[in-house]
Each structure stands twice: as C-alpha cells, then as structure tokens.
Amino acid sequence: MTTKPKVLLVGMGGVGTIVAYGIQYTGKADVTAVVRSDYDTLTTQGFDLESVDYGNVKGFRPTNVYKSVDDAVSKHGPFDYVVFSMKNTPDIQPIEPLIEKCYHEGIGIVLMQNGYGIHKSVLKKFPTAYVISGVSMISSTLYGRVIKHVGQDAVKVGVCDNGKLDYAKQEQKCKDFIDLYSNDKNDIVYDEDVNYSRWRKLVYNATVNSTAALTNVDIGRLELFGGIDSIVRPAMKEILAIAKSDGVDLPESIIDFMIRSDDGEWYPPSMLIDIRKGNYTEYQVIVGNALDVAKQNNVPAPTLTVLYNLLHVIQWRTMEAKGRFVLPEKRPLPEDNFHIEFK
Structure with a gap:
C-alpha cells in the first residue's frame, strides 16, 4: 500500500485553513496542522467554512492537530512538505527556528506568506533547502471559528532557486x-517568475492593506472617505518604481486592477484585521523589505516610508500591550540610547 505524502502546515488562519482544506479535498495527502491559540476550538468543534470555492462546510479539522512543531514531528514526522501560512513577522517570530525542528534534506519548505524577499533568510540558514514560494491572492479571513472566504483560492507557486541543487530537481x-x-x-499554477508575482501582490498589500490598517477602515470606506486617491495611488506608483529597479516591469494598469479587486465587498484586509484584534502586523516583510530595495537602488518612496514608520510605531505599541517589555517609570532619553528591557 502506497503511503500518502505528509504535509505539515503551520498557521490555521484565513489562508492556512483554505490551504489545509484544499489539500485534504484532493485526498492525495494528509495534513498535520500546528495551531496554538485556536487549538481547543479546532480540536473540539473545528472551523466552519463559508467558502466561494467549497460552499458551506461545518466543523472542518485537518487530519491531525498539534500545539507545536515538536509534537507534530514526534508523532507524524518526517514530513514531505512544511507549509508556512502563519503571519510573517520576523521581527516577532522568525520561522527559521521552526524549520529547524522539522528540517531534513528532502523536505519542501513552502512559504505561503505575504511579503517580498522572504526566502532569503531561509536560504541563508538552509542553503541547500527546497524552498517554494506561494503567492496567494485569496480573500479569506478567520472570524472566531468561521472562515469567510470570498475570493477564489488562486495561487502562483514557484521555485526559490538555492543555486546549489539541480534546478530541475527543485522544480519537480x-x-x-x-x-x-x-x-x-481552486486555481494553483506553476509560476516561472514568482518574483514578478510577489511584486505584483505587493502593489495591493504594501498600499491598500497598510493604509486600511492605519486608518481603521475597510476598503470600501477607504475609497469613499478619500484615502485611495490621496494615499494608495501614490504609494502604488512607488511600488511600481521600486519593482522596476529590481528588474520587474509592472504595467500601470495594475493600479486600477488592484483598487477594483474588492469591488462589491466591504472587505477588511489582513493587516486591518490584525490591528483590530490587537495582533502584530506583517509590515516589515510587506513594506520594510520593499523599502530596503528602494534604498539599495536609490528610488524615492516618501509615501511608503511614512506608512512604514507609522506601522513601526504601532508594532511597538502592540509589543508593549502584549508584555514583550515593560517601560521604566523614568522615560528613557537619547543619552540612555532609549534602553528598554525585553522580557
């Protein structure tokens, strides 16, 4: 009897749940999910899906559910693939220590996460790894134990060439x-130029997502209240210029395409949901990494810089609220190098 491939999935939010369901729907692989905050809910009740692709699904659970990668590996490893669909916050929780717990030479590391250049730190730590980039344009959000999935699961998947192994093996x-x-x-396709697809998605995420989060309004209200033309469009033009400096020539038409992509929905993008829940945001990989390229290639990006700096302040506000550090009674000053004791 042939054993099914085994997939480890880390992060069962709006994207991760649809990925897990989509893989189990094919019946070709077993999915073991690592979940922390929603562990009890997922194991006792499961998640309900209200999905544009799969309809209404009650009480979905992956094949196996564990609280940690260690537990998952000890019970069901080794895995053929590990899929990261958790929030991409390297300033808070880098994924490399998690990869280390399940890594072996044949495992495929699938980065189904937001951001640009997110494979670089993985390949630095694991230079001969099979790293796969998944660019998802899905509109799916977890509310309580309900997944509201309003946009088709469309993913472009490509190779992050490690330069060490034969490219054909990585491609396979x-x-x-x-x-x-x-x-x-769903619509899952191979992408020979996944770098293009990541920049393309950044046209939306670095601009619409960031601005909605900072203003605390959904996409519809953001347009009605004037934020699209005053903030989003200028920021999108900056992304196009930065991408061009990186060898990716995106058409101007992508601006209106992205702005109109959520028409008919009062859609709150992921970063706005994070802000409303008091969670960390993915500002570093979505905006910060793009600005690193802008700085390296001398591309002006004033709008994105302001968005980034404001999101940086909010990230630190969230760190304080979550107890990552406790500020001293006496305010640290420049001569103290603004010293803060982290827990």
Missing part, C-alpha cells in the same frame, strides 16, 4: 506540491 519538488494542492475548485 515544486510541481509535486502543486499536484497535491490543485483540485477542481
């Missing part, structure tokens, strides 16, 4: 994952 590892995930409901 990528295409084997696509075969596990692709079904008659």
Whole structure:
C-alpha cells in the first residue's frame, strides 16, 4: 500500500485553513496542522467554512492537530512538505527556528506568506533547502471559528532557486506540491517568475492593506472617505518604481486592477484585521523589505516610508500591550540610547 505524502502546515488562519482544506479535498495527502491559540476550538468543534470555492462546510479539522512543531514531528514526522501560512513577522517570530525542528534534506519548505524577499533568510540558514514560494491572492479571513472566504483560492507557486541543487530537481519538488494542492475548485499554477508575482501582490498589500490598517477602515470606506486617491495611488506608483529597479516591469494598469479587486465587498484586509484584534502586523516583510530595495537602488518612496514608520510605531505599541517589555517609570532619553528591557 502506497503511503500518502505528509504535509505539515503551520498557521490555521484565513489562508492556512483554505490551504489545509484544499489539500485534504484532493485526498492525495494528509495534513498535520500546528495551531496554538485556536487549538481547543479546532480540536473540539473545528472551523466552519463559508467558502466561494467549497460552499458551506461545518466543523472542518485537518487530519491531525498539534500545539507545536515538536509534537507534530514526534508523532507524524518526517514530513514531505512544511507549509508556512502563519503571519510573517520576523521581527516577532522568525520561522527559521521552526524549520529547524522539522528540517531534513528532502523536505519542501513552502512559504505561503505575504511579503517580498522572504526566502532569503531561509536560504541563508538552509542553503541547500527546497524552498517554494506561494503567492496567494485569496480573500479569506478567520472570524472566531468561521472562515469567510470570498475570493477564489488562486495561487502562483514557484521555485526559490538555492543555486546549489539541480534546478530541475527543485522544480519537480515544486510541481509535486502543486499536484497535491490543485483540485477542481481552486486555481494553483506553476509560476516561472514568482518574483514578478510577489511584486505584483505587493502593489495591493504594501498600499491598500497598510493604509486600511492605519486608518481603521475597510476598503470600501477607504475609497469613499478619500484615502485611495490621496494615499494608495501614490504609494502604488512607488511600488511600481521600486519593482522596476529590481528588474520587474509592472504595467500601470495594475493600479486600477488592484483598487477594483474588492469591488462589491466591504472587505477588511489582513493587516486591518490584525490591528483590530490587537495582533502584530506583517509590515516589515510587506513594506520594510520593499523599502530596503528602494534604498539599495536609490528610488524615492516618501509615501511608503511614512506608512512604514507609522506601522513601526504601532508594532511597538502592540509589543508593549502584549508584555514583550515593560517601560521604566523614568522615560528613557537619547543619552540612555532609549534602553528598554525585553522580557
């Protein structure tokens, strides 16, 4: 009897749940999910899906659910793939220590996360790893135990070439994952230029997502209240200029395409949901990494810089609220190098 491939999935939010369901829907692989805050809910009740792709699904659970990567590996490892669909916050929780717990030479590391250049730190730590980039344009959000999935699960999947292994082997590892995930409901395709797709998605995420989070309004209100033309469009033009400096020539038409992509929905993007929940945001990989490229290539990006700096302040506000540090009674000053004791 042939053993099914085994997929470890870290992060069961709006994206991760649809990924887990999509893979199990094919029946080609078993999914073991690592979940922390929603562990009790997922194991006792499961998640309800209100999905544009799969309809209404009650009480979905992955094949196996654990609280930690260590537990998952000890019970069901080794895995053929590990999919990261958790929030991408390297300033708070880098994924490399989690990869280390499940890593072996043949495992495929699938980065189904937001941001640009997110594979670089992984390949620095694991230079001969099979790293796969998944660019998802899904509109899916977790509310309590309900997944509201309003945009088709469409993912472009490509190779992050490590420059060490034969490219054909890396490509096959990528295409084997696509075969596990692709079904008659979703649209999972191989992408020879996944770098292009990541910049393309950043046109939305670094601008609409960031501005909605900072203003605390959904996409519809952001447009009605004047934020699209005054903030989002200028920021989008900056992303196009930065991408061009990185060798990716995005058409101007992508601006209106992204602005109109949520028409008909009062859609709150992921960063806004994080702000409303008091969670950390992915500002570093979404905006910060793009600005690193802008700085390196001398591309002006004043709007994105302001968005980034404001989101940086909010991230530290969230760190304080979550007890990552306690400020002293006496305010630290420049001569103290603004010293803060982290827990």
